[in-house]
Amino acid sequence: MKYAWYPGCSAEGNSFAYDETSRMIAEALGIEFQEIDDWNCCGATEYFSVNQLPAYALVARNLALINAEETPQVIAPCSACYINLKKTDEKMAKYEQLNTEVNVALAAGNLSYEPGAVKSRHFLDVVCNDVGYEAVKEKMTQSLAGLTLVPYYGCYMGRPEDNFDHPERPQTMDTLLKTLGADVPDYSLKTICCGGHMTQLSAEASLRILRHLLEGANQLNADAMVVGCPMCQLNLDAYQKDVNSAYKTNYQIPIVYFSQVMGLAFGMDPETLMFERGIVSSKAMLEKWLTAEPASKKRRRREKRDKNALPMPKQLES
Amino acid sequence: MPENSYEPKIIGYLCNWCSYAGADGAGLARIEYPPNVKIIRVPCSGRVSPEMVLRTFMQGADGVMVLGCHIGDCHYGNGNHRTAKRFPVYTELMDYMGIPKERLWVQWVSASEGPIFAEVVAEFTERLRTMPPMRGKLEVG
Amino acid sequence: MKKGVYICHCGSNIAGTVDVEEVSKWADDLEDVAISRDYKFMCSSLGQELIEKDIEEYGLDRVVVASCSPHMHESTFRGACQRAGLNPYFMEMANIREHCSWVHKDKEAGTEKSKALVAAALSRVGHHEPLVIQYAPVDKNTLVVGGGIAGIQAALEIANSGYHVYLVEREPSIGGHMSQLDKTFPTLDCSACILTPRMFEAGNHENITLLTYSEVENVDGYIGNFEVRIRKRxxxxxxxxxxxxxxxxxxxxxxxxxxxxxxxxxxxxxxxxxxxxxxxxxxxxxxxxxxxxxxxxxxxxxxxxxxxxxxxxxxDEILEVKVGNIIVATGYDAFDARRIPQYGYGRYPNVFTGLEFERMTNAAGPTTGKVVLRDGVNVPESVAIIHCVGSRDKKYNEYCSAVCCMYSLKFAHMVHDKLPDAKVYNFYIDIRTPAKGYEEFYHRLLEEGTIFIRGRAASISDVALTVEEEGKLIVTAEDTLIGEQRRIPVDMAILSTGLEARHDSQEVARTFSISIDKNGFFRERHPKLDPVATMTGGVFIAGAAQGPRDIPSSVAQGAAAAARVLSIIDKGEVEMEAATAEVNDLTCVGCRMCVISCPYEAIDYLEDRQKAEVNRALCKGCGTCVAACPSKSITLHHFTDQELMAQMTGAMNALFEIDGVLMPA
CATH class of the missing domain: 3.30.70 (Alpha-Beta Plaits)
Structure with a gap:
């Protein structure tokens, strides 16, 4: 399986650990990355609100640099990059004029892009749907049993609607973490926005959002929150201290990438998985995992029906 | 509109129960589509014989549409099964007759698919605009 | 031949985009046209009289009316011809409204298209033959499918008139959704109290054969003479x-x-x-x-x-019954609230659906009428009622489910009634109370102290941010009246789920040869003027199977459908399809292609003469045999090759003439 790889700017900065561990995971799973030569920033969330045409052209340049015949699909590990690549491709296909104008801009650099030529994928989607949970299971050398991992998707990954998972209640990462053996509670805030770049505009607004998310995870006794987006990771991790001082809380929840915890399950040395790059320490989580007793095969006793209680509706099978 | 373009003349044979009602539905919902199609009501798409289609081309039609109920929804049970069997064979013979097979469109449009009917007409009209007009009538000895 | 042409303005419906006078003038010059007129409303009695008078005055032998769809007024204008002594099949319609003025904006193009359609109809009508309508007797028994309130009402109306009814219900008991309800809005009379006597009456009526736990498997035949196979499980x-x-x-x-x-x-x-x-x-x-x-x-x-x-x-028992008419009143399915995961139904114990709450408040229900949380013991101090769950939302159903506002108000009242200290919040988009006594009921609730928050609830979550929110469900919504995001902590949330077509409505529609609309509800013959009839003669629809509706409206439809059936029974005979197929004995070679293609086994092969013969009582006039016949020996009356080809040629000739292209001879 060969894909084009678009690391995104943060890969060279705060999400270095995500980029590195993604490459490690990919190698283990037999995914080959062809990094786009001379890629540039996707414009993140801001540029599109400043000036649309150059914003689209900026993203389209990355698509144009891909040899679509060799790698007709490109993986972005970052949700913002992923959505920008996907959006640009879709809008260029939909709007003739945009397509023409973007291609005029690209022509200045001797490039061109035909919409539809390259399909954009999120790395989580590729791992779970192309490689598959079964193949992931085969690569596992140890279980993550004993750890309570709260999956947090953020707002970009599953949206808009026709995406690889349900926009409001995605399950992809839940299933992945369960496959790895972790306890995965049902986190009701998993698609609520992390605030994005709101931290730069209004500390109050962003801290309120972050506190909400952290409180939700805390109530579920999270050993860590697992993310698939550098923006989410940065906000929840770097501002956790600020949340604590603003709200007199004491959250110590490490924010880790799904690629990092996959590495643990694949038997990779925790040192090489760069947990220490997180601001909130992952030490407690790792220790808990190392000292966790192997999962006992005790059969869970069927809960007895409470005489008074009304029956619960069954969950919808997805 | 470019100078060399023309307005294709299209005859549509629509079954009374689904597609004709679907076209009525497009009207009720005021969904605009090109005026090129002239609709002829038939009880069932199974009523449309290949000969009728050929005669329509001979009269100078640039395109012919045969629209019926979706398979399984036929008012007569399985009249449209005949349509589904007849026209693929007929279409294959069209090139031999000297009529590009793209000029015939057989499709299923239900009574609730007014918007789809409008889309079908628009798409077919566009397709025919890219082809030269049939111009005039064919005379067969 | 003397043809009359009538172009309808339909007010501005046609005249707005078609130059009707121009079309009329143009048609006047066409071959055999004796008179061409345009008129405001052809379907009005004055418009019809115009045709009748002209038939007599000008001796017209063919009539073309260019107006709306023949599905709308073909029978109207056939009637006008008949009254004037002209065979009704000598009339042809050109559909210049649904197929022209309503779908085109360019007046020139609309006018040209209308000309072509009128020319086509004129050309066709010249080939029409006089057809004689045959009559068939009507079986006096009726089949009613669905034992909810609409079906019960229909069955009782017919049975009380002295005619026999087979009432078929899929569930073990009749009663439908109404039997599950507690109180009925806006009068708050108890649902069971008003329904049970009707159920009893239907169950013990000498003219009703009640078949519960049963389903209709197959329907054959036509209006007046259906054969129905019922599986009694x-x-x-x-x-x-x-x-x-x-x-x-x-x-x-x-x-x-x-x-x-x-x-x-x-x-x-x-x-x-x-x-x-x-x-x-x-x-x-x-x-x-x-x-x-x-x-x-x-x-x-x-x-x-x-x-x-x-x-x-x-x-299982298989019953075969013969009936003359059928009423389909199969009801609705409640929207599955689990499809909107952000409301947490199925995850948070204290999120309930509307029907669950109906059962909860019902004294005969699982909690004997006590409003309690899922634990069955604790009582909520605050309740949120979320309107429009699955309705008015393009992701699920675009339409308004019509009953939820009122039942949500009723729920609020029930909570106030049973738990006077509880706070009740209704989250709504609009309050829709358009029937007798409904708006007054809304005002009553405003007085009772329900807190109304205008804004669709965005989500329900269990993550508390404040002490007050702890252990509660937090409903978030944008209060659009004050322009603020609000978080309302409550103990219980009720999702006012909308009404959907039955999951199997398409299969049911197929069984009865009727059609469904884009939402899966059964399609009526006309949305305003013929709401309980369908395109299939002798098959009627009633209740929420046709669209979301409340009890009074379902009852009215049940009675309306019964009235339609009774009028057919009373008349005693029905018109038979006149447009049937006929084999030309002289040219038929006995190849039997037609026998194979006929969907109704209406064509017999006569061994002795080696010819095919159409049984006209069975023929439905689809014409599949005509297209299959290799020797062109079958004619479908009123849809003959000559007629259809004349219509096509008429249109083509007109188009070439309008184009100004010289026609080859």
Missing amino acids: ARAIDEEACTGCGLCEEKCPISVVDDVFEAGLGYRKAVYRPFPQAVPKYPVIDRENCTWYQKGKCRLCEKVCPTDAIDFEQE
């Missing part, structure tokens, strides 16, 4: 012997969640009646949960039954 109960004492149900050791009658909020046994007032009174054994059928053990019910009515060997 085995209840495993001998109805002759059963007294309905309920001992079997009491002793049955298997208890399962009742997803149907109790909406999942309560339990029932494996042998059960949905509710004590069930009609008929006989229970059924649910084979999927019965230990005997699953594991070959138990038979406790058999041991305790005092009348030996349990019959484990009972098999």
